Amino acid sequence: MDTINCKxxxxxxxxxxxAPICTKCTSILDEKFERVKEYxxxxxxxxxxxxxxxNDVSVQQIxxxxxxxRLEFTADSIIGVDCEIxxxxxxxxRFCKNCKDNLAMKLxxxxxxxxxxxxxxELREQQSAKKFLDNRLK
Numbered sequence: 001m002d003t004i005n006c007k008x009x010x011x012x013x014x015x016x017x018x019a020p021i022c023t024k025c026t027s028i029l030d031e032k033f034e035r036v037k038e039y040x041x042x043x044x045x046x047x048x049x050x051x052x053x054x055n056d057v058s059v060q061q062i063x064x065x066x067x068x069x070r071l072e073f074t075a076d077s078i079i080g081v082d083c084e085i086x087x088x089x090x091x092x093x094r095f096c097k098n099c100k101d102n103l104a105m106k107l108x109x110x111x112x113x114x115x116x117x118x119x120x121x122e123l124r125e126q127q128s129a130k131k132f133l134d135n136r137l138k
């Protein structure tokens with residue numbers, strides 16, 4: 001367990017995993033998240049700056065929650081974030097549907113690529129050598 005400074009308040013705390021933020025700042029952010037979520041529900045036409053100003057949350061933090069898919073703007077909302085690949089305006093996440101589909105297709109193709117024969121032979125040799133060593137140790 002490491003001792004680090006909180007990225008928000010600077011206080012030392014024991015860091016385990018996740019964001020480098022102390023428990024006090026985490027609970028404050030969670031409260032702000034709930035307020036922003038309620039505000040967006042009640043004011044679906046609000047701009048990102050209005051949400052930020054009214055709820056004392058940075059625009060960057062709101063964008064982060066949207067990218068993490070914790071917040072989602074309604075389909076008729078004028079605000080959103082840009083797809084990280086093509087720049088299309090999206091309501092939540094990091095990528096638009098088309099880019100997600102393309103990434104999934106490319107990933108699927110990468111896993112379905114045939115293994116070259118020389119790699120297969122090398123793997124077989126490693127396996128047989130391992131079996132030989134395992135038998136000698138018995």
